[in-house]
Amino acid sequence: MAFLDFRGGSGRVQIVSKRRATCGRHSWSPRVGACVQRTHLVRKRALLGGSNKPRLHVGSGAMEGAMQTESKIRADSRTEPGPRGPGCSLRHFACEQNLLSRPDGSASFLQGDTSVLAGVYGPAEVKISKEIFNKATLEVILRPKTGLPGVAEKSRERLIRNTCEAVVLGALHPRTSITVVLQVVSDAGSLLACCLNAACMALVDAGVPMRALFCGVTCALDSDGTLMLDPTAKQEKPQRAEHCWEALRDDHHRGCPSGVEYCALEAPVGATWWDHEARAVLTFALDSVERKLLMSTTKGLYSDAELQQCLAAAQTASTHVFRFYRESLQRRYSKS
């Protein structure tokens, strides 16, 4: 049986999970702010003779966090509760592999509240019209959370597909097709990076040969040049200059007969004027071997120097993501 041990004082949540013959369960850990899903594929594991440990791995993205390697799976929370402070730090991420039975490989990747589910079919038979004589044909299908896929999804599919093509050793499987299907479960910022991470984990789960792993990192630049890694949806929104509260207040004060000190004009309730909203959002895909730039897509205006700064920050952040991949896979395949 599984139980949740909650220690409110230090803000740490421990999830101790054991083998269970029934299907998976969701558990919500409010401190971490992520929905942690546990799926126990006991029967399958018993058949394969592998360990019965669930394949859920939760990681902390904090630069200063250290990964726990005990058998208990713990969700690390930050030392101070609440939103992360300024500076470079990623949100919490979690990954679960092999959760779908039909695809050859599948993975679910969570970054904060953003969650993407990926499934990989391949190498499989390919339509004659699409076959390439000397390598595998890679296809990516991205389904948005609501609505039909549009032009924006097609553009993202092209980006993810070309990134995967650069790392997958297609020459080992000529005249076959490898299909990656991505389903957006929830979008709370940094969606493309989360899709890339999920695709990579799913490709690994499917056993597709790759020359390197890749990860996605998003950077946002706000109006005064501050860098934010892994922005939330609110932080990614473009700045609305016309709603500047200071300008409104000054305009009012100029015409106000009673003088500034008697003015009762208050900021509207629920205003987000002071939130740092992005002037530019940059998404990069980096490979694991030399941290080279595989893919980049950007929104907004920024200078050359800021680009180099974001790229350097993304390269540093990617080391944490790759470490998380490595530990997640080690945990999965270890026979303890």
Place this chain on the structure above:
Amino acid sequence: MSWCIKNLPAMQETGSIGTADGSSLVKLGNTTVICGIKAEFGAPPTDAPDKGYVVPNVDLSPLCSWRFRSGPPGEEAQVASQFIADVIENSQIIQKEDLCISSGKLAWVLYCDLICLNHDGNILDACTFALLAALKNVQLPEVTINEETALAEVNLKKKSYLNIRTHPVATSFAVFDDTLLIVDPTEEEEHLATGTLTVVMDEEGKLCCLHKPGGSGLTGAKLQDCMSRAVTRHKEVKKLMDEVFKSMKPK
């Protein structure tokens, strides 16, 4: 690392299509793209009542290359359309507020149709040039709202040019195995390349878009070289565009 730089001449004409409000024809080597802009009335979006719309559409027909089939737009056309929409949005080439006639009721909608007549690679650069040239060419008539009938009255005799705030110029590179970078690749080079990179820069050296759809990896230093090349390219293209407009203005 070695560079291979080709400076293919870019010819352009503007105002060649009489029925469109703005048009241009750009030839980048053999790649030819024609852009036509039609302005129509539309209701502004409910969440931005003082903004108009700019709707780009890139059409890659079987005319331009054997790779395309007739029917709904394929992936390459959709990606190019999305790229152009992003460039318009990011570079703030025109203020959407300038397109508003009456807040919440009437605004201009600019339909930009980019048709490729000959696809010999580097379609994104050619489309961006064509769009910029056509937007500079657009003349919108003056519109007044009649208070009694609440109808719009168009004065075709009084036309004004759009206020183009920035001039974004795209520079594309084909990457070969991280060592060779070719500027302005042809279709054959694109097909053989292991990756492509497109940089869109405006005159202040600000980047509007860094579009690298996968492909082989690039280090930060290589990226820096690409940026400096993009800056020189911007100057060349701006000079050409200014020449064409100077020769056209007294009409």
